[in-house]
Amino acid sequence: MFFTNQRVTDFATAKTSDTKLFAHYFGLMLEKGVYLPPSQFEACFVSAAHGEKHFDKTIKAHYSALKQL
Numbered sequence: 748m749f750f751t752n753q754r755v756t757d758f759a760t761a762k763t764s765d766t767k768l769f770a771h772y773f774g775l776m777l778e779k780g781v782y783l784p785p786s787q788f789e790a791c792f793v794s795a796a797h798g799e800k801h802f803d804k805t806i807k808a809h810y811s812a813l814k815q816l
Contacts, residue, residue, distance in 0.1 A: 748787060749761055750772070751764040761787075761788060764787055768816065769786075769787045772816060775816070776808055776809070779804075779807075779812065780804070781808045781809075
């Protein structure tokens with residue numbers, strides 16, 4: 748996820764992201780028990796071990812964190 752007003756299609760547009768805002772988002776997600784890659788330039792993977800309850804928790808945490816930003 749990138750915090751930018753541009754469509755991210757390559758590294759140049761990814762670099763326009765607000766990394767401080769992502770760091771704040773990352774911290775909020777950690778507080779909610781969701782462990783994301785610590786940089787918006789890394790990939791985030793889901794495994795077969797993740798189920799519906801994990802997705803629900805992550806989605807709720809995501810919307811809550813965005814509201815707090």
